Amino acid sequence: MKYCLQLLSIISLLLVVLYKAHDGIDWYNCADSDKYNAQCSYIDTPMVHEDTSQGTFKLFVKRVWQKNLTVEGLPHLFWNPGGPGIPSGSDPDSGVEAFSDMLYTFTGKDYALVGIDARGTGLSDLKVDCGNDHSSILPDTPPQISGAEEVLFRQQLGEYFASETSYFANCTASSPYLSRLGTYFVADDYKHIQDMLVGRQSLINLFGESYGSFLGQVLAAKYPNRVGKFVLSGIMSPKTRSLKPALESIPDYLTSTDKVFDKFVSSCQQSSSCNFKDITKELVDKLTDSVYNTTNEAILQLYPTRSKVINTIYLTMYAPSNWNLAFGEISKTAAIMNTMGAVTNEQMNNAVAAINCADAFITDFSIDDAINAMKGVYNNVSRRFYNQFLYQSAFTCHLYPRATFTEERITNFSGLALSNKILFLSNAFDPILPLAQAQETVKILGDDNAMLLQIDNGYGHTATPNGVIPDTDGCIQDRLRAYFNGENNQDVYKCIVNDQYYIDLYN
The missing domain is CATH 3.40.50.1820 (Alpha/Beta hydrolase fold, catalytic domain)
Known part of the structure; x- marks a missing residue:
């Protein structure tokens, strides 16, 4: 019996070693x-x-x-x-x-x-190591793109583009593999891990x-x-x-935004438990617009820019289970209503920017092109888009140094x-x-x-x-x-x- 137990122990150890050698992974x-x-x-x-x-x-x-x-x-x-x-x-x-x-x-x-x-x-x-702090100033999205608001928005957008151009040059110099963060390479990583965990030629589930x-x-x-x-x-x-180039793609993301917002509001109106009893779409728009360019310190403590209010609402719309949370914050603004935000500093996720740009069809465009495209979105699609579109689309990809994103990408599906x-x-x-x-x-x-x-x-x-x-x-x-x-x-x-x-x- 003693020798049998020893033999079983040796066999078990061999099996472990063989499995580890086959797996090749230290877990x-x-x-x-x-x-x-x-x-x-x-x-x-x-x-x-x-x-x-x-x-x-x-x-x-x-x-x-x-x-x-x-x-x-x-x-x-x-x-x-x-x-x-x-x-x-x-x-x-x-x-x-x-x-x-x-x-x-x-x-x-x-x-x-x-x-x-x-x-x-x-x-x-x-x-992605960009070698310095990212302090680019995102332009605040105005209630309307016209008149004095358009002039200010154009100025802010120009400053933002100039800042990003300098910042992205640092990113590229410090992280020369940026274009290899794209989905073309990530897909290979998934296949590689599948081969190691399950076996070559095995079917991948996702x-x-x-x-x-x-x-x-x-x-x-x-x-x-x-x-x-x-x-x-x-x-x-x-x-x-x-x-699609960036400016053409933006409307494709936003065609249902206002419909989700309508449901967001109407569900609150029908619920006895919603914590914003007097909610209407018009009131939410009035409150969010009041934050733009404001000097009211009470408002600024909650929302330094109109973009931040839009961002709160927009991101909350992603998940109905969170809808009530947004109204709790927005209702605070109603008690201190006055008018008129400063521009805020936002940290851009460097990896996100690189992944998006490695996948994108990158074209040059001017400030005028950007302003006209945004006017089209405002007038024909939605005013409720948020500052994240600046990096979720390829909006800033043309600001990277030339030839940063030259690796292969899949375009035929x-x-x-x-x-x-x-x-x-x-x-x-x-x-x-x-x-x-x-x-x-x-x-x-x-x-x-x-x-x-x-x-x-x-x-x-x-x-x-x-x-x-x-x-x-x-x-x-x-x-x-x-x-x-x-x-x-x-x-x-x-x-x-x-x-x-x-x-x-x-x-």
Whole structure:
């Protein structure tokens, strides 16, 4: 018996060593709670996968799985919450462990969930070092672009462009790999990690939201025979992302913004629990406009610029579960109403700027071009867009030194033959990535490669804003479970959010 036990111990040790040698990864336990198993690692990853002689960097990876299971042999599902640049491995609020409950609701238990901090973000290497503090002054968005307000806005925009031009020169000098932060290279990183964790030629599974939907499309375009279960929500059209110049693309992001705002207000009006009892759209507009160029110290303590008010409202519109929070802040302004904001300093996320520009179709344009484009948005689309459009689109990419972004990028997404269909999800009314972008994406990929689940009466960014599954009488859950179980046979179908859901959120 003694020798048998020794032999078993030796065999067990050999198995561990063999597994480690095959896996090639040094894992450590990193669970944020005791609900799931979780392990993390910094994995050597090629800077350029087609040319490994250009060196490697450390990519942070986290995987999560159920307590009662062994991770070896499980299918793996990547999670990407968008951003771009939100670390899907290490972020405590948006990372893979934080969203495990939601993901397991859709997949069932038999998956290992994987989050990656994309190159340049989170705990991964290739950080963007711009060599100095970023103190560019974002122009405050005026209530109207005309008269004296237009003159001031033009001046501020010119100062902002000049400041960014100098700042981006520092970024490029200190971080010569900026163009290699783009989605073209990030997609290769995902394939690389899949090969290491599961095996070469294995099918890749991905749940991607917002920018993560574009990552999924690039991954599919580069590796069409590796597409497993791809669920992409809050869809970024490849045409808008990579083929349209910045000034042309801005309206594409905002066509549903006012409709979401209308629902935002009307749901509050119908709820006895909303903390802004006298809310109307007109009053919110009056309050936000009153902040512009104000000298009232009481107002400035809450909102130093009109852009900040718009930003508060706009970002809150992303998730209906947060709607009541915005009205709590806005209602404070009503008690100190007076008129007229200063311009504020904002820290721009350097990695986000680089990722966006590496993906974008970059063209030069003048201050006059920018002003005229914004007038068109004000007059024909929405006045409720916020200062983040300055870096979410390619609005400042032309300010980088010439030839900064010269690496390859994917621009052709048609004519593919994917190994499996991608399931796209879109709310009928998304404040930043409207349904039209999802419909356009499905049309580009074709019926053989894509199907769309439309969430009628769905408001907010992605079909599950902030990880909250809206009340569709279980429709979203049923459709996604069917997809993960290989039971889908419809190309276009719908779920409907119960209208009372938005009123009840204020409770």
